Amino acid sequence: MRGIVSEANNSEAFSEAKMSDVAVIGGGINGCALAYELAKKGVNATVFEKGYLGSGATGRCGGGIRQQFDTEDNIRLVMESVKIFEKMEKELGYDIEYDQGGYLVLAHSDEEKERFKKNVELQRSMGLGVNFLEKEEIKELCPILDVDGAKAVGATFCQTDGHANPFRVTEAYAKNAERLGAEIKTFTEVKGIKKEKRFEIITEKEKMFADVVVNAAGCYSKQIAEMVGVKLPNKPYRHEILATESLKPVLKPMIISFMDGIYFCQHKTGQIVGGIGNPDEPSGINTESSFWFLEKMASTITRYIPSFKNLNVLRQWAGMYDVTPDARPILGKTNVKNFFVVCGFSGHGFMVAPVTAKLMSELIVDGKTSMPIDNLSIERFKKGVIRKEGAVVG
């Protein structure tokens, strides 16, 4: 049996509006990757994107791909994702500017050091090639970093972590999805969803019927879910980021610190790209750039790498994190039949998209997944937050 989709396809056809098996709301990395995975399974998907592809959080993110998390779910998801990223250029036929320069995660206190050592133990037990580094070893691995300036007392390092270009990955998925028959509608905002026998997707331009709806709308997921009466606990938060002028390669790994809330790396274009979190940022949708960020980022990054004082900032911009109470994504079914959610990535949507798309396509088409995702279901919040992801940055 081919699950929900084939079942629904047997019902009578609607003549007045177009028909799609699956309507995916959101043309970010998750929506496009899902459309591709569904198309690979022969399922006809339509992506609705209110702007251009990647115009939300995807195109505004730093492109980092990190496996060094402290909850098993996140570690497992990104480890599987990395396997896909490693073969992506070949599978999708696109240069995605993928670079496995590693992630260097800095510890600033003995307490953090101990916690990191435990994380390494957990990560290694799951098969991740990660090491704990003492202060001297950090200098050896990343000579440009001023370890004292960064106030680092230790670090963890995983070579297979890295980064890729979010626009290129999104485009690669979208183009391949279209090639396999998916339809992608940009500048098409979903204004409403009616649930009757099927879902009726209402946009300014047209109506469309679908058997299945997937909510991959990033920081707008909460509003989309409300259209069918599903309540999500997600909250949107602004995060800011900047890019400098291009340089010859000077920095191999992505450097991050949970204490300072900073992350930065050098992209293949030569630009240093990074951001820093504002602990006082209020919840709300806001993509304005602040001067606070520019000053904070500049003063912090130059403490880490003093020679960056010579660099010009080319651009700064802001995007939205779609944050859940435990900083882990919400994946899977909801109490509305055939309405699925792929949201709440809390700043990590890009890195896990390849695997979540695969798993969601399995759930939608086959009714079961090759990797357990029950822990990430929306049901978990009924019991209260049990285990919060601690490795969050930016």
Add this chain to the structure above:
Amino acid sequence: MRISEHPILSFDRGKKITFLFNGKKISAYENETVASALTAAGINVLSRSIKYNRPRGFFCGIGKCSSCLMTVDGVPNVKTCVTPVKDGMVVESQDGKGNLPENKEFKSKKETLHADVAVVGAGPAGLSAAITASKHGADVLLIDENPVAGGQLIKQTHKFFGSKEHKAGVRGIEIAKLLLNEIENSNVNLLLNAGVIGYYKDNSHMLAVVQNSKLIKVYPKKIIVATGASENMLAFPGNDLPGVVGAGGVQTLMNVYGIRPGNSVLMVGAGNVGLIVSYQLMQAGINVKMVVEALPKIGGYIVHAAKLRRLGVPILTSHTVKNAYGNGRVEGARIVKLENWKETGEGFDVDVDLICLAVGLTPTCEILFQAGCETKYIPELGGWVARHDRNLETSIKGIYVAGDCSGIEEASTAMMEGRIAGMDAAEKLGFKIDEKEKKDAFENLKTLRSGPFGEKPRIGKEKMWGRK
């Protein structure tokens, strides 16, 4: 390649100096920029493209493109076209990306400035806005990223048209002197070598300005953006060869620095800019082989075209450049005839070492868009512009536009717009203005736009204001 004799201009080059370029000694003058001095020394390749390592040469000459980025005294990605050359300077071409400087000593300074009105850009519009606002009592800060004020006026050797109030019959360079003189005798605080890097909301308007290594936070009550425009590029194979130069860039080299950008030139575009610059090229002793224009008719004033024709320069309408060729720099171009915008025949080659592009301008609106001003696409105004009312105020209260960044026109209308914006800003700040003066400014602007060549901006502005 320096011009020794010029019918209109004399060049104050300053003292002779020497600098190093890729280890070789180059002679130059202290009043030149790095890129102009290198061009004078016959060096065409200033940088290489990051992705495909293609050679790039002098193009815009006003710090708006990126084809002259070089490493200067160890600092990478320096815009050498706006960087004054200094004795003993070490200039190195970059193989694509630059190297991170080792130097960790970097003293950053901070400053905070307040003003009634901040004017961004000291070209004809900005200068007029600053003078006007200041005259009415406002405390004005005028900011420009270039080492000298005057914008494009300082390279306009031709006489302006229009009536006496519009400074008709006066050369642009003379108008620039008059305006700069007025600034000098006013209370306007002029900030040169200062780039606005961003607009922020910090309870009120805030502009972040970088001057050398100093960060200045400017808190103005009103902002007048007069950032001008940038040269349009034309898509054809070989358009990035050194020797393909924007009309503004050519004017900068010839008329500001007295440097010949080449020996023989193909001019692309027969609008006023193409025609005027062709004539200026001849004044600088450069052989203008021909002017090609893709449209079926000459776009500029007939008097400019007639001057060229009298001197034997062919102006080919319905013709365009198909491709440029050359080894490391322009050696020639293939010209083709167009019929209904379609290429006909095989065309012919023209041997030139310079292809000058005069194919229009695009308003420089980045700061307006970043601030969040409402935008509108109006082809007659040069593309995307910030919506503004008749007083030049945008959708954000207290942010004004004036000159080419409000829609492409010319210097006379830019000065008038600057005046109106300056007056309106002053009035809204509570300063008394003369109603007649404001009315006259509107009348003047109307007159300037009333001729057949004012048609495009007139239609453009009417589209913005919602009238057919």
